[in-house]
Amino acid sequence: MNSSPSSVPNCIIALSLSAALAVFAGCNPKDGVREYADGMAAYEAHSLEKAGKLFAKSLVFAPENVDALVMLARVQSERGEISDAAETIAKAAALDPGAPDVALLAAEIALYAGDYDRAIGGFTAVAENEKLEPEARALGWTGLGIAEMTRDRRDFARIAFLRAIRLDRRNASARYHLGLLYRGDSYGYLDAALEQFDIFVRLGETADPRAVHAQRVIIPGIKADIARRAAERPGAQRRDANASAAALARAEAAWKKGNYKTARSEYEAAYKADVLSYPAALGLAKAWEKTDTTAAGSQRALDNYKAACSLRPGAIATFLAAGNLAMKLKQYATAAELYSRAVAANPADISAIDGLIRALRNAGGQTKVADAYQRYRDTIPVRKAK
Numbered sequence: 001m002n003s004s005p006s007s008v009p010n011c012i013i014a015l016s017l018s019a020a021l022a023v024f025a026g027c028n029p030k031d032g033v034r035e036y037a038d039g040m041a042a043y044e045a046h047s048l049e050k051a052g053k054l055f056a057k058s059l060v061f062a063p064e065n066v067d068a069l070v071m072l073a074r075v076q077s078e079r080g081e082i083s084d085a086a087e088t089i090a091k092a093a094a095l096d097p098g099a100p101d102v103a104l105l106a107a108e109i110a111l112y113a114g115d116y117d118r119a120i121g122g123f124t125a126v127a128e129n130e131k132l133e134p135e136a137r138a139l140g141w142t143g144l145g146i147a148e149m150t151r152d153r154r155d156f157a158r159i160a161f162l163r164a165i166r167l168d169r170r171n172a173s174a175r176y177h178l179g180l181l182y183r184g185d186s187y188g189y190l191d192a193a194l195e196q197f198d199i200f201v202r203l204g205e206t207a208d209p210r211a212v213h214a215q216r217v218i219i220p221g222i223k224a225d226i227a228r229r230a231a232e233r234p235g236a237q238r239r240d241a242n243a244s245a246a247a248l249a250r251a252e253a254a255w256k257k258g259n260y261k262t263a264r265s266e267y268e269a270a271y272k273a274d275v276l277s278y279p280a281a282l283g284l285a286k287a288w289e290k291t292d293t294t295a296a297g298s299q300r301a302l303d304n305y306k307a308a309c310s311l312r313p314g315a316i317a318t319f320l321a322a323g324n325l326a327m328k329l330k331q332y333a334t335a336a337e338l339y340s341r342a343v344a345a346n347p348a349d350i351s352a353i354d355g356l357i358r359a360l361r362n363a364g365g366q367t368k369v370a371d372a373y374q375r376y377r378d379t380i381p382v383r384k385a386k
Contacts, residue, residue: 032060032062032068036058048079056072059072066099069089072088077112082113085109086110100126100129103140104126104143111147111150122143123143124140127164128140138168142161142171145174145178159376166379180193189341190225197218240274241273243274248267251269251270263287264290278308278315281311285304288304302325316349319345320338320342320351323359327362330362333359339352339356
């Protein structure tokens with residue numbers, strides 16, 4: 001009896017590793033060449049039933065044609081014939097156990113079947129095989145990330161996608177799924193999600209249904225959500241940009257003279273006049289940190305740093321300052337979230353990754369996640385000081 005992938009989330013089905021299998025596949029059958037070629041044409045035309053029959057006929061003439069076995073398994077998988085697909089890809093694996101396209105498809109089929117251990121093992125084997133080309137390893141990391149998404153292990157999924165992108169910056173599937181992960185409730189990093197979907201659309205084929213959907217639905221939806229969040233911020237409807245700018249100018253003048261308490265008062269006035277003013281929120285955070293080193297004063301500084309971070313998600317230095325202050329206050333979960341957002345803004349920022357690892361190790365119960373980020377961090381070359 002054939003099983004169905006209907007229980008698998010759409011994000012899994014969207015992996016479309018078949019588009020990448022052409023990187024590895026080469027057709028050199030003993031016979032059945034025409035049937036194989038016709039099967040490929042039918043597959044490209046999305047005529048799966050016809051393609052399946054043609055690949056099966058090709059295998060009658062050349063039962064050891066691994067390419068035909070791979071394509072037949074792909075068709076069976078897409079038709080929901082998971083048991084048949086598993087049997088077919090097992091034959092291909094027996095004939096060519098080292099082929100990355102075979103290993104990737106076997107892992108994908110295992111994922112559809114709900115066999116997570118086998119799926120993760122298969123994707124990991126490809127991802128960590130340093131003898132393979134970077135593009136092939138990136139597909140392994142992408143598959144692993146998708147498998148982790150299905151298990152709601154957000155950090156492990158993110159790390160896998162980031163490692164895929166480090167190996168192949170043009171890996172559209174990793175970009176797409178990282179965007180889904182950031183957009184979802186587990187992260188809610190809308191600006192980071194928007195960036196990944198923008199890149200995905202630029203990388204994708206114009207006829208790709210996912211690219212069309214991302215461009216027409218997902219990206220406009222994220223932009224609308226970002227605008228709505230700003231509009232719903234308390235005080236956003238009572239903004240007075242002119243008053244805020246005037247207070248901000250007075251604050252900066254006072255700061256330059258070393259009158260930090262006066263500067264704090266003016267930054268506060270500027271922020272109250274315009275709660276969407278990043279410079280005002282940041283200035284107020286720095287002023288509290290400068291003028292009041294008590295626990296209460298440090299908390300006021302942290303609260304304003306967090307407000308500034310929410311206003312400018314790409315301001316890595318601000319996230320790092322906020323994370324460092326949270327660590328000082330032993331608010332490790334808060335620090336981890338702040339460093340995590342900095343990593344989303346720049347996945348190659350060593351300070352952000354190191355901060356995240358440090359916060360996770362102090363937070364308790366996060367050792368495995370911290371170790372995974374450490375392994376990712378070890379893949380990033382450290383720039384030597386000039």
